[in-house]
Amino acid sequence: MLLDIRNLVQRFGTTTVLDGLTMHTSDVRALVLVGPSGGGKSTLLRILAGLDVPTAGNVAFDGEQLPRDEPSLQEYRRTVGTVFQAYNLFPHLTAMENLLLPLVHVHGLTDLEARARVREPLERFSLADHAHKRPAELSGGQKQRIAILRALVVQPKRLFLDEPTSALDPEMTAEVLDMIGELKDLGTQFVLVTHEMGFARGVADEVAFIGEGRVLAHGPPGEIIDRSDVPRVRSFFARILR
Amino acid sequence: MPRWLAHTIVVILFAALIALAFSRVNYAWNWSGVWEYRQKLLQGFGVTVALSVAALVGSTLIGILAALLVGSKNVLLEAVGRVYVELIRGTPLLVQLLIGFYVVASAVGLENRYVVGVLVLSLFSGAYMAEIFRGGLAAIPQTQRDSARAIGLTPWQSLRLVILPQAVRLVLPAVAGQFVSLIKDSSLLSVIAVSEFTLAAQEVNSFTYSTLESYLPLAAGYLLLTLPLSALSRVLERRFRYET
Ligand SMILES: Nc1ncnc2c1ncn2[C@@H]1O[C@H](COP(=O)(O)OP(=O)(O)OP(=O)(O)O)[C@@H](O)[C@H]1O
Numbered sequence: 001m002l003l004d005i006r007n008l009v010q011r012f013g014t015t016t017v018l019d020g021l022t023m024h025t026s027d028v029r030a031l032v033l034v035g036p037s038g039g040g041k042s043t044l045l046r047i048l049a050g051l052d053v054p055t056a057g058n059v060a061f062d063g064e065q066l067p068r069d070e071p072s073l074q075e076y077r078r079t080v081g082t083v084f085q086a087y088n089l090f091p092h093l094t095a096m097e098n099l100l101l102p103l104v105h106v107h108g109l110t111d112l113e114a115r116a117r118v119r120e121p122l123e124r125f126s127l128a129d130h131a132h133k134r135p136a137e138l139s140g141g142q143k144q145r146i147a148i149l150r151a152l153v154v155q156p157k158r159l160f161l162d163e164p165t166s167a168l169d170p171e172m173t174a175e176v177l178d179m180i181g182e183l184k185d186l187g188t189q190f191v192l193v194t195h196e197m198g199f200a201r202g203v204a205d206e207v208a209f210i211g212e213g214r215v216l217a218h219g220p221p222g223e224i225i226d227r228s229d230v231p232r233v234r235s236f237f238a239r240i241l242r
Numbered sequence: 243m244p245r246w247l248a249h250t251i252v253v254i255l256f257a258a259l260i261a262l263a264f265s266r267v268n269y270a271w272n273w274s275g276v277w278e279y280r281q282k283l284l285q286g287f288g289v290t291v292a293l294s295v296a297a298l299v300g301s302t303l304i305g306i307l308a309a310l311l312v313g314s315k316n317v318l319l320e321a322v323g324r325v326y327v328e329l330i331r332g333t334p335l336l337v338q339l340l341i342g343f344y345v346v347a348s349a350v351g352l353e354n355r356y357v358v359g360v361l362v363l364s365l366f367s368g369a370y371m372a373e374i375f376r377g378g379l380a381a382i383p384q385t386q387r388d389s390a391r392a393i394g395l396t397p398w399q400s401l402r403l404v405i406l407p408q409a410v411r412l413v414l415p416a417v418a419g420q421f422v423s424l425i426k427d428s429s430l431l432s433v434i435a436v437s438e439f440t441l442a443a444q445e446v447n448s449f450t451y452s453t454l455e456s457y458l459p460l461a462a463g464y465l466l467l468t469l470p471l472s473a474l475s476r477v478l479e480r481r482f483r484y485e486t
């Protein structure tokens with residue numbers, strides 16, 4: 001995907017969260033957003049995912065402008081997938097019902113077709129045995145992996161993942177990150193917000209450092225994480241990588 | 243000690259206490275007079291059940307409407323909802339019944355006191371229902387709405403498939419509790435001469451001069467209705483807790 005963001009501004013009341021953010025990626029499969037808390041990563045991701053409309057500015061994926069009106073945005077959201085930090089699944093439905101819901105109600109598959117569609121992915125990610133459970137009966141890692149699957153089985157153009165592991169303990173974090181790594185190998189494109197720098201280094205084609213509502217650094221992971229010449233960026237990684 | 247045993251012991255202790263009180267005042271029981279009027283009491287009981295069920299349906303509808311009004315983005319509609327809820331919850335049902343029957347109903351020429359009774363009771367209980375429904379909707383976390391939008395649901399689909407199924411589960415225990423209140427509150431309809439359970443007991447008392455024999459069956463009758471509902475409310479509450 002080629003992501004082209006120009007002068008993106010997002011204000012909530014009087015606070016300016018995104019302050020003229022501009023970035024042009026090369027043709028990447030995995031773009032990772034990193035940066036300090038409150039820097040605007042989630043705000044940016046919500047705009048990219050078509051959930052919020054920016055105050056000003058333009059976003060284009062592969063040359064296609066994101067719409068600003070709600071009907072077109074809803075259409076757009078049906079072509080992408082989004083996973084949040086937690087509580088993605090609908091607690092009154094089983095894991096299977098969570099997977100079937102968008103297939104049946106948004107993409108018009110019959111129940112039978114939808115079940116056929118999810119069978120293989122459930123097997124591949126060893127989740128078939130848990131499909132009959134409600135979210136309350138699943139571990140945090142299983143919940144997130146089902147949520148990623150739910151976003152994936154509608155065959156979206158790309159995924160948006162906002163800190164999908166930051167509510168998980170290390171073991172579950174590993175199982176979710178493994179899944180994301182495997183997805184990349186299978187050809188899935190995604191924009192990922194994460195604090196897992198080791199993982200970011202391995203999976204990212206490009207890393208963008210978001211701070212103070214802007215892109216403070218952007219490039220290949222090694223360049224940004226290990227040897228950035230931007231002081232703000234260097235001190236951030238010096239602190240979190242010890 | 244198992245819960246049922248504890249309950250049984252407490253009930254027996256209470257019964258013993260009350261029996262003791264009765265033995266101290268040397269009350270001369272006379273059940274035969276009241277027995278003559280059992281048909282009247284049964285009828286009153288039936289009317290109370292019918293009125294309560296009708297008012298439950300009415301107050302649910304009014305409650306949904308009022309919750310929508312209060313949650314509306316239109317300030318005028320919101321004001322209508324808020325004023326209704328606060329006015330009703332801030333005044334005694336007795337006053338509402340008297341004004342509703344002798345002023346409003348008379349003014350519009352509505353004479354059937356049963357209809358007026360059900361309407362006033364529905365309006366009264368509807369204000370509480372509105373707060374229950376609003377609380378239920380507010381308790382659904384924003385991430386659920388976000389997730390629903392993220393998978394491409396329309397606002398209506400999101401309400402139907404995601405928000406309402408969760409909100410209904412959430413409010414059912416409170417609605418069952420509100421129904422309990424409704425059944426007891428319906429006893430006030432006696433002041434506008436609706437022949438429900440309480441009025442029946444009052445009449446039996448005035449015919450027989452056997453006060454306790456008239457009112458004890460009244461208490462038993464209300465408990466017969468409210469205890470199972472309270473139990474249901476608790477079961478629903480527990481079941482929902484296990485689910486999330
Ligand atoms: N709807 C909103 N209304 C007002 N302020 C908001 C809103 N959403 C975000 N903000 C503010 O915008 C700033 C950036 O928030 P954002 O969630 O995008 O940061 P982040 O980079 O994702 O941080 P974190 O790493 O903690 O998730 C924060 O100061 C936040 O309080």
Ligand SMILES: [Mg+2]
Nearest residue numbers: 041042043162
């Ligand atoms: Mg965030």
